[in-house]
Amino acid sequence: MIVGICGSPRKKATDYVLTEALNMLEEKGFETEFFAVRGKNIGPCRHCDYCLRNKECVLKDDMVPLFKLLKESEGIVMASPMYNGGISAQLKAIMDRCRALGAEDYDALRGKIGMGISIGGDRNGGQELAMQQIHTYYILSGVIPVSGGSFGANLGACFWSQDTLEGVKEDEEGFRSLRKTVNMFSRYLKKYSPNSIL
Template sequence: MKVIGICGSPRIGNTEFYINLVLDDLKENGFEVELIRLRDKNINQCEGCYKCIENKRCVIEDDFHEIFDKMAKAHGIIVGSPVYNGSITPRLKALLDRAGFSGRWVSNNLKTEDGKYQWGQMLFSNKVFAPVTVARKTGQTFALAQLTLWATVNDFIITGSNYWTVGTAGTSGRVNANEDSEGISIMKHLAHNMNHVITKLND
């Protein structure tokens, strides 16, 4: 079983630290894991062209497709972002927008009944999702909600921990997540819960 972590940070820093805590724990328990750093990728924003309906794939050619294919094959996905002005990072938002559209239309057609969409299974149905946000102090709530709302509309099963899955680090740009003992504990428990849920779903 495979779990991927997607880091939306534009630098090597605290967000990557928290995601790796979860991935390392899962790896120790027999999972195949991979960290994807968006700072190394070229990902353009969704153009709202709806060509993914007809083509069954996003028609914008960049690094999106490589990541999307890995998302499609994973049993679990951890998505992490630092909080900038109360929000997730733009490159991560671009990835999620396009993945949401593409995942919806891969196996569905644009059909309505009485003006309402009739959805069946989607690409991400029954996959396990965990959101992680990192901030110096505040702004966590909206950013965490962004990730959670994206996961719920795309039919993921969301895994939580014994507290909101947030880290507190980065005062004056510092890379000091290793000092956040509570955040570390939260991430380790998140790994335990992801292990439990993914294993049960695939028994």
């Protein structure tokens, strides 16, 4: 199963593009689960170290179902709008809260395959910096980060929304980067995922 995490608090551009990505993966035969931060209660990590002592997070909020999805997944798609040249605070909170996953099992995410999607209102609004944040998180967690490769998707799927849903739908170049990244992600899943059904 592939879990897609939408880091936007709105049902707009990021939600739309991630849904498209998961549809492409379904067409390739993968099961997918969509998890949106929208409407969820996900607090930031408190660094209380409760998880290190008790192997679970002290906060019992909407991370609980996401922890389960992440553990069960073979692949992860993190999608974020650009907020001040980087990922949203909501997606960053999820990354930080996953410290509890690592406390429970150091290898909880190790060996899973990960890809990223970043969407800015500006053409060059920090999409590649955000992608680097996502890939850095993957590397730290033992997730294998993939891009779509050179000639179009160097660091992953990058979109220019012009701040609207209509705008992102018009971004042909963004969708080209998405298709390339989804294809590479799927190839990695098939080749390296021990649980891959394909």
